Amino acid sequence: DAGVIQSPRHEVTEMGQEVTLRCKPISGHDYLFWYRQTMMRGLELLIYFNNNVPIDDSGMPEDRFSAKMPNASFSTLKIQPSEPRDSAVYFCASSFGGQGTSGGNQPQHFGDGTRLSIL
Amino acid sequence: AQSVAQPEDQVNVAEGNPLTVKCTYSVSGNPYLFWYVQYPNRGLQFLLKYITGDNLVKGSYGFEAEFNKSQTSFHLKKPSALVSDSALYFCAVRDRVGGFKTIFGAGTRLFVKA
Numbered sequence: 001d002a003g004v005i006q007s008p009r010h011e012v013t014e015m016g017q018e019v020t021l022r023c024k025p026i027s028g029h030d031y032l033f034w035y036r037q038t039m040m041r042g043l044e045l046l047i048y049f050n051n052n053v054p055i056d057d058s059g060m061p062e063d064r065f066s067a068k069m070p071n072a073s074f075s076t077l078k079i080q081p082s083e084p085r086d087s088a089v090y091f092c093a094s095s096f097g098g099q100g101t102s103g104g105n106q107p108q109h110f111g112d113g114t115r116l117s118i119l
Numbered sequence: 120a121q122s123v124a125q126p127e128d129q130v131n132v133a134e135g136n137p138l139t140v141k142c143t144y145s146v147s148g149n150p151y152l153f154w155y156v157q158y159p160n161r162g163l164q165f166l167l168k169y170i171t172g173d174n175l176v177k178g179s180y181g182f183e184a185e186f187n188k189s190q191t192s193f194h195l196k197k198p199s200a201l202v203s204d205s206a207l208y209f210c211a212v213r214d215r216v217g218g219f220k221t222i223f224g225a226g227t228r229l230f231v232k233a
Contacts, residue, residue, distance in 0.1 A: 004162070031219055043163075043209065043223045056220060091162055097219065104215055105151045105170045110162030 002026070004111035006092050012117045018080040021114045024073055025094030033108060034067055034077050035091040043091075049075065050097060082118045089113045121146045123212050125224035132200045133232050140195040140227045142210030152193040153211040153221070154184055163209060169193060180204070200231045 005024040013019055025032050033048040047057040052069045060067070064083070069075040079086055093108040122145045132138045144150065151170060155163040167178025174186045184195045193210060210224040 042225045045220065048219060050219065056218065093162070095219070104213060104219065105168060107153055107155075107165035107168060108163075108221065110155075110164070112160070112162045 004092055004094050004109050006090075006111035006114050008114060009112065010115045010117075012119065013082060014119050015083055016081045017118075018078065019082045019086075019116060019118075021077040021090050021092075021116070023075045023077070023092030023111060025075070025092070026109055027073065028096060029094035029109070030072070030097045031095040031108075032069060032075050033093040033095070034075070035093065037089045037091060037113070038087075046077070084118045087116055087118050089115050121150075121212060121214060121222045123210050123222050123224040125208075125210055125227045127227050128225075129228045129230065131230045131232065134202050135199050138197050138200045138204070138229065138231070140208050140210075140229060142193045142195065142224060144191050144193065144210070144212045144222075146191075146212050146214055146222075148215060149188075150212045150214055152184075152186065153213070154178065154182070154193075154195050155209045155211060155223075157207040157209065157226070159206075166195070166208075200229075202231050202233050205229055205231045 007022045030051050034046040036044045046059045047067045049069045067077045091110050091113045093110045095108045096106050124143045153168045154166040157163045166182050167176050169176050169186045177183045182197050186193050207226045207228050209226050211221050213221045
């Protein structure tokens with residue numbers, strides 16, 4: 001089975017430009033997560049969706065960041081305008097929530113990330 | 120507030136020796152507990168989880184973890200380390216109620232020397 005697919009794998013752009021990161025979750029998964037990983041701050045949850053609806057966006061650092069999930073098989077994370085401090089590896093993960101009490105114990109499946117460098 | 124602590128930034132072990140990567144947590148109630156591994160330029164991969172029952176959980180690649188409720192710990196172990204086990208390991212916790220948010224530790228880098 002295909003795992004979580006992220007694109008692009010690498011992105012280098014200049015400060016002020018718009019950046020769009022893309023994610024295709026595993027088919028059938030109803031939860032989707034966006035994380036940011038840096039040496040200084042570790043792994044931070046930015047936002048997560050359930051059934052395409054944003055549930056918790058408290059980790060989104062600023063209004064410059066936005067995320068959408070127009071359907072069950074696609075999500076985007078956009079940064080506009082980008083700044084050098086946004087440089088990081090951004091991960092998308094998906095999970096199956098399930099019904100009742102069993103769903104909460106399902107692990108997350110991570111993509112291989114997008115390494116973003118803002119010059 | 121929920122938190123996860125991995126007290127060691129790095130663990131060094133010789134190949135063939137047992138390894139332990141430590142994790143303690145602070146979560147109300149009885150959380151779900153997870154271990155993930157990350158290899159260079161890759162996403163996190165699930166290793167094992169604790170839900171309920173037996174305190175010793177077995178997972179992928181020969182890893183296991185021991186849940187200790189009184190010490191709120193969930194240490195990762197392997198009886199005999201391999202060089203290929205060298206990677207970054209993350210402990211994670213999720214409350215059984217209140218959403219799907221998972222708290223990850225800062226990670227522990229494991230070096231296994233031949």
